[in-house]
Amino acid sequence: MSQLDRPGPPEAAALLAEREHLRALLRLMPVGVFIVDARGWPLESNPVAESIWGGPLPRVGLEEYGIYEGYWPGNSRRLEAHEWALARTLRDGHPVVNEEVDIVAFDGARRTVLHSTTALKNPQGTIVGAVAVKVDITPHRQAEHAEAFLSEATRLLVESLDWEGTLRAVARLATRQLADYCIIDVVGEDGELHRLVAAAREPKHQPLMNEVLRFPPKVGSPSPLSRVFHEGRPLLLPDITPEVLSMTARSPEHLRALEQLGPRACMAVPLSVGARRVGLLDFILATPGRSYTERELKYAEELARRVAFVVEHARLYREAEQAVEARDEFVAIATHELRTPLSALSLQLTALQRAVDAGRMPTEDKLRRSLVTARRQTERLEQLVKHLLDVSRISTGRMELELELEDVDLAELVRWVVVRFEEKLAEAGCTTVVRADAPVVAKVDRLRVEQVVMNLLSNAMKYAPGQPVELHVERGEGMAVLGVRDSGPGITLEAQARIFERYQRASGKHSRESLGLGLYVARRIARAHGGELKVESTPGQGAHFFLHLPLG
Structure with missing residues (x-):
């Protein structure tokens, strides 16, 4: 029973009717x-007031108003x-x-409330x-904070x-004004999302x-964030x-961390440029009673x-910087590499021309x-130009369009390449061991695969002259595998990560013998087929290259 319901003078019935009318009005007020x-004890309150405070108002007087939690805006000092x-x-x-006060309701919700009061006096x-x-x-304040x-x-x-x-600075700013946690993911070169920043408002979190x-x-996972990214x-x-x-967590450790953070609401937005997604922006609330609105979204x-x-x-x-750097490096290397065979060819032709002009015909042997x-x-010039053209096609995304796929017996292809290279192998003093007894059919572009095998065989002759070269073909798990093994100086683990990049050349005496494009083009050809080109090597024990291609 409310304080106003206690028995009064003879006109109590009329007063009670007025009070019921007052209560009805209070219930309708927005x-x-x-x-x-006078002591501060509550007599009446309406549902909106109880909703603001997250429950019924406690029956306490002025001296106990400290149980209400409120803070002055600006300095965040708690009200006495x-x-x-x-x-x-x-x-x-x-x-x-x-009078504006930031309150923490009894249910834990944080709200900004305008307080107005007036005294009731007797005659x-x-x-x-x-x-x-x-x-x-x-x-309203949330909208202002969002705008700010x-x-x-x-x-x-x-x-x-x-x-x-x-x-990172934007994420930290978000945790001060818009969220308890803010996460930004961006797409890497591998097409996967990579987490750039995960910021928390409270340092303890x-x-x-x-x-x-x-x-x-x-x-592609069932995670809500993944769907936001996929659907845009x-x-x-x-x-x-x-x-x-559970759907969001990628591991038990991830799930435990999420549970301890206690997220209650979130809004996730894809980062898109036209139809292409470049990342994901995620705002998360952990404050009880707080949620996001369509306006904040x-x-x-x-x-x-x-x-x-x-x-x-x-x-x-970044791409422009890399393009400029690659261009400068390419011009420097290509100028040197193209000048070398041209100079040698020019010298030979000049010598022959002078001999003819002087009436000294060269001997048949000379x-x-x-x-x-x-x-x-x-x-050599032809090979350099061919690699440059391949790099141009790859850079414009046209390499895959030029594949003419057919069923090819890789065992027969390897034997044919070895026959074609007989003269060069003899000049390099290399013998070959071919282990390809059974046919292994792959769905490939024959000329492109020949190009890869010839490149691997040329490298073997270059880095391991006078040493045997082993070529083998076999059927792997769902893929055909073609291998080339040499007995050269081998490749360090650090170099293995670089040799398939553009313009990466060997060190030492072979550094001037290549434009640094052969393995780059070879791997791109393999990947254009849906396969891969890998290397296994230990310094001093040669190198073993594996070409994986789809079976026919």
């Missing part, structure tokens, strides 16, 4: 209202019991109009109570060329976020259930658009040697 007596607007009005009778002017009106302006965040994030995005550092940093969404549509999730956490989408622009701009900038030298230099 703002929170409650009435207290006597500082609440209602306590001040009951003390001095002065009204309070629209003699004595304060007998007060009325408090509460207006929840949380959505978007403005500050935009400033960060345009002020620096360090895009990774900038995105950052170690757990560092653990989450190890588990980006797997493209934002996700507003007001309630993160245990089932959602719009701000997140706008931020995602700007972040995607920065990520794409950084990618294009003419033969000159022609052999000229043929070798023209073959």
Whole structure:
């Protein structure tokens, strides 16, 4: 029973009717209202007031108002019991109009509330109570914070060329204004999502976020984040259930970290440039009673658009830098490499021309040697130009379009290449051992595979002259395997990671004998078939290359 329901004078029935009318009005009001007596004890309150505070108002007086948790905006200092607007009005009778306070409700929800109070006085002017009106302006303040965040994030995005550092700063800013946790994933060169940053508002939670940093969404998985990335549509999730956490987690360790972080709501937005996705932006709330709105999602989408622009701009900038670097390196190497055979060829032709002009015809033996030298230099020029054309095709994505697939017996192909190389093998002092007794049919472009095998065989002769070369063909697990093994100096583990890149040449005496494109082109040919080219080697024990190709 409310204090107002206690028995009164003879006109109690009329008073009770008026009070019921008052209660009906309070229930209809869109703002929170409650009435207290002179001691601050609650007499009446409406559902909106109880909703703002997350439950029924406790029956306490002024001296116990400290149980209400509120903070002054700006300095975040907690209000003392006597500082609440209602306590001040009951003390001095002065009204309070629209005083802003950040409260923590009894259910843990954080809200921003405008407090207005006025005193109730009897005919003699004595304060007998007060009325408090509460207006929840949380959505309005959230929108203001989102706008301020978007403005500050935009400033960060345009002020620096360090895009990774900038995105980390944006994530930290988000945890101060928009989220308890913020995660940014970007697409790597492998097409997978890589977690760039995972930031937490509270420092005590950052170690757990560092653990989450190890588990980006797997493209194509049932994770909600993966679906956002795949479908290119934002996700507003007001309630993160245990089932959602299980679908998101990539391992038991990941799941434990997520559970300890206690996410309650999130909004995830794809980073897109046109139809191409470049990453993922994820805002997460862990505060009880707090959730995201459609309006905040719009701000997140706008931020995602700007972040995607920065990520794409950084990618294009990196590619431009790499292109300029590759161009400069290519010009330097190609100039040297093309000049060498041209100079030798020019010298041979000049010598022959002078001899003819002087009436000294060269002997048959000298003419033969000159022609052999000229043929070798023209073959080298032809090989260099062929590799350059392949690199051009690969760079424009046209290598795969030029494959003419057919069923090819790799065992027969290897034997044919060895026969074709008989003269060069003899010149290098290399013998061959071919282990390809049974047919192994692959679905490949014959000329392209011959090109790869010839490149591997040429490298074996170059780096292991006078040594035997082994070639073998066999059927692997779902793939045909063609191997070339030499007995040369071998390749260090560090070099094995580089030899398949453009313009990577051997060190030592062979550094001037190659444009550094052969293995690069060979691997791209293998991958264009859906296969792979790998190497196994130990320094001092030769190198073993494996060409994997799809079976026919």
